[in-house]
Amino acid sequence: MKDALLEVRDLRTVFETRAGRICAVDGVSVAVRRGECLGIVGESGSGKSVTFASVMGLVKAPGRIESGTIVFDGRDLRGLSPRQMRAVRGRDIAMTMQDALTALNPALSVGEQIAEVLEAHDETLPARGAARRKAIRKASIEMLGLVGIPSAETRLRQYPHEFSGGMRQRIMIAIALACRPKLLIADEPTTALDVTIQAQVLELISDIRAKLGMSVALITHDLGVVAEHCDRVMVMYAGQVVEEGPTTEVIGAPKHPYTQGLLASIPRPALRGQPIHPIEGQVPDLIGLAPQCRFYSRCTQRREACLAPVEMRAAGPAHNARCILIGGDEE
Amino acid sequence: MSLSKLLERIAQLVPVLLGVSVIAFTMMALTPGDPVQIMIGDQAITAEQEAQLRHDMGLDRPMVERFFIFLGNTTHFDFGESFYHKRPVADVIAERLPATIELSLVALVVALATAIPLGVLAAIKKNSIFDRIATVGSLLGVSLPGFWFGILLLMLFAVHLHLLPVSGRIGFDSEVPSVTGFLLIDTLVAGNMKAFGDAVAHLILPAITLGLPMTAILMRVTRTSMLEVLRQDYVTFADAKGLSRRRVLFRHALKNALIPTVSVAAIETGSLLGGNMIVETVYGWPGLGRLVVESIFLRNYPLVQAAVLFYAVTYVLLNFVADLLYTVLNPRVKL
Ligand SMILES: Nc1ncnc2c1ncn2[C@@H]1O[C@H](COP(=O)(O)OP(=O)(O)O)[C@@H](O)[C@H]1O
Ligand code: SF4
Ligand SMILES: [Mg+2]
Numbered sequence: 242m243k244d245a246l247l248e249v250r251d252l253r254t255v256f257e258t259r260a261g262r263i264c265a266v267d268g269v270s271v272a273v274r275r276g277e278c279l280g281i282v283g284e285s286g287s288g289k290s291v292t293f294a295s296v297m298g299l300v301k302a303p304g305r306i307e308s309g310t311i312v313f314d315g316r317d318l319r320g321l322s323p324r325q326m327r328a329v330r331g332r333d334i335a336m337t338m339q340d341a342l343t344a345l346n347p348a349l350s351v352g353e354q355i356a357e358v359l360e361a362h363d364e365t366l367p368a369r370g371a372a373r374r375k376a377i378r379k380a381s382i383e384m385l386g387l388v389g390i391p392s393a394e395t396r397l398r399q400y401p402h403e404f405s406g407g408m409r410q411r412i413m414i415a416i417a418l419a420c421r422p423k424l425l426i427a428d429e430p431t432t433a434l435d436v437t438i439q440a441q442v443l444e445l446i447s448d449i450r451a452k453l454g455m456s457v458a459l460i461t462h463d464l465g466v467v468a469e470h471c472d473r474v475m476v477m478y479a480g481q482v483v484e485e486g487p488t489t490e491v492i493g494a495p496k497h498p499y500t501q502g503l504l505a506s507i508p509r510p511a512l513r514g515q516p517i518h519p520i521e522g523q524v525p526d527l528i529g530l531a532p533q534c535r536f537y538s539r540c541t542q543r544r545e546a547c548l549a550p551v552e553m554r555a556a557g558p559a560h561n562a563r564c565i566l567i568g569g570d571e572e
Numbered sequence: 573m574s575l576s577k578l579l580e581r582i583a584q585l586v587p588v589l590l591g592v593s594v595i596a597f598t599m600m601a602l603t604p605g606d607p608v609q610i611m612i613g614d615q616a617i618t619a620e621q622e623a624q625l626r627h628d629m630g631l632d633r634p635m636v637e638r639f640f641i642f643l644g645n646t647t648h649f650d651f652g653e654s655f656y657h658k659r660p661v662a663d664v665i666a667e668r669l670p671a672t673i674e675l676s677l678v679a680l681v682v683a684l685a686t687a688i689p690l691g692v693l694a695a696i697k698k699n700s701i702f703d704r705i706a707t708v709g710s711l712l713g714v715s716l717p718g719f720w721f722g723i724l725l726l727m728l729f730a731v732h733l734h735l736l737p738v739s740g741r742i743g744f745d746s747e748v749p750s751v752t753g754f755l756l757i758d759t760l761v762a763g764n765m766k767a768f769g770d771a772v773a774h775l776i777l778p779a780i781t782l783g784l785p786m787t788a789i790l791m792r793v794t795r796t797s798m799l800e801v802l803r804q805d806y807v808t809f810a811d812a813k814g815l816s817r818r819r820v821l822f823r824h825a826l827k828n829a830l831i832p833t834v835s836v837a838a839i840e841t842g843s844l845l846g847g848n849m850i851v852e853t854v855y856g857w858p859g860l861g862r863l864v865v866e867s868i869f870l871r872n873y874p875l876v877q878a879a880v881l882f883y884a885v886t887y888v889l890l891n892f893v894a895d896l897l898y899t900v901l902n903p904r905v906k907l
Contacts, residue, residue, distance in 0.1 A: 338805055
């Protein structure tokens with residue numbers, strides 16, 4: 242894809258567990274363009290987090306990346322040494338986690354947790370001494386201000402538990418953005434929050450994206466969030482991408498039965514009073530999957546041809562889906 | 573820690589001490605052997621002299637009466653006279669205390685200084701050869717009887733290899749004036765480096781013997797809590813920030829992982845006191861532990877009772893310190 246900041250091709254990440262081999266990410270290709278917001282949706286367990294943990298080089302044992310390429314800003318990340326990868330993390334690619342309460346270190350002050358990332362990456366700081374400390378402090382206060390935390394000077398000394406849930410989420414975003422990364426991976430930034438605060442945090446991410454001109458990979462299981470904030474969207478199911486394309490197309494005219502099901506299952510204010518139809522059944526066990534369409538057991542439109550492997554098919558110029566119903570050559 | 577909580581803790585001490593007093597008294601009273609007979613030994617004395625002695629020692633009264641006298645005196649910190657030393661028990665104990673405290677503190681430092689790095693390393697290299705050896709080692713460390721291990725070290729390093737002294741706190745030719753009672757300090761105060769070295773040499777084997785079970789326990793605690801902490805989201809997030817591995821391990825992980833280690837260390841320091849009796853006896857260490865062992869053999873009731881009370885108070889205080897450290901190290905817990 243032209244103008245891609247991040248381009249992942251055919252990524253396969255597996256976990257060797259006692260129960261068997263889990264292929265959590267199975268041949269995923271994804272691109273994030275410069276300045277865009279890509280939404281990644283899918284039920285819990287579909288491989289969204291593992292995909293982006295792989296990009297960050299943060300897959301921990303018993304997991305490992307088995308194959309695929311990850312190219313960021315022209316560099317092959319899988320070819321980097323651990324030390325080189327550490328220089329990329331936090332500086333070029335930053336990440337926020339689902340729950341800021343557990344992601345922030347309870348034993349370190351908020352000020353230290355912001356300062357250390359500047360300390361690790363910011364080359365514009367004075368080399369050492371009081372000037373450096375002052376510059377770091379100033380930058381930290383600035384970041385807290387940017388994410389809307391009042392009286393930042395005094396709050397730097399406080400610990401995470403002294404802040405509200407929404408504030409903690411903002412602090413985590415401030416930490417992630419401290420070095421002005423080119424790509425922010427926001428893993429379910431609002432799932433742990435109240436509805437009113439959810440909107441504020443998403444607004445904040447959108448604002449800062451515009452201000453800093455960065456790209457965002459927004460992982461969520463809320464299609465409403467995607468509709469409002471994302472340029473493009475990728476739908477994942479059981480470790481695979483099942484549909485991707487411009488948000489308007491994917492949400493306006495979803496091609497994959499799974500995406501259709503997801504859309505039917507969200508309560509929409511405009512359709513108040515109408516029944517919601519959650520998708521029946523469960524995500525299949527990722528151990529020992531058959532080669533068939535992974536959505537087969539839950540699909541209302543399944544047929545015999547779906548028992549063969551199903552590849553991605555073009556549903557539009559930039560719109561693809563993994564379903565035999567597309568392209569008109571189904572049996 | 574609020575004042576009310578502090579007072580509550582102190583109030584809790586009262587029933588504990590009362591209970592310990594009863595136990596200390598009855599245990600001594602029920603132990604076979606007559607202190608008067610033991611004191612007389614082979615000396616030929618008359619029945620009158622013996623009766624007088626028994627009267628002087630307060631042992632001619634009924635046991636219940638003796639208990640209440642003991643309890644009454646204890647409430648105003650009068651622990652009576654040592655049968656053997658003919659001096660106030662409190663003085664005798666105070667004299668022996670610095671040697672025991674010095675040995676215990678050094679054992680504590682040795683234990684912490686070995687247990688924490690080993691525990692961290694075992695956690696980072698989980699399931700490696702090193703981890704397995706450390707696991708077996710710590711199992712041995714807690715289960716080896718202290719006296720056996722002590723004698724083993726003594727035979728090897730002192731008797732066979734002549735590398736370290738066999739017994740005592742310091743050689744006769746290295747004596748220095750007592751200022752604090754802690755020889756590591758007193759020798760330095762006297763500016764006598766040779767004596768300091770001698771004091772250190774005397775400390776090595778007893779401190780290792782005393783600290784071994786504690787090292788083993790603290791290593792297990794550190795390993796377990798480090799493994800737990802390394803699984804936490806904040807460690808992943810610290811990695812996602814691109815921090816150095818050193819910073820992630822030592823600033824983010826270890827700071828949290830040490831909270832249980834430090835609390836357990838404070839509590840376990842109480843059990844060093846118990847270990848002291850054996851270790852001090854094996855190494856001829858002139859501290860409270862050996863004094864208590866000797867006093868038990870001599871049926872020196874007042875001294876043993878006072879020492880048991882002292883142990884109980886120390887134990888409760890150390891538990892209190894453990895709680896206090898936990899709150900200090902853990903910003904989430906309100907002081
Ligand atoms: N540490 C792990 N050990 C074993 N399996 C894992 C581990 N982490 C993730 N997985 C597997 O990967 C799948 C996808 O996980 P994840 O990417 O976190 O899903 P999502 O973020 O879409 O909810 C999970 O269903 C699980 O089977
Ligand atoms: S390939 Fe078949 S089973 Fe799979 S989503 Fe399409 S219609 Fe349903
Ligand atoms: Mg997830």
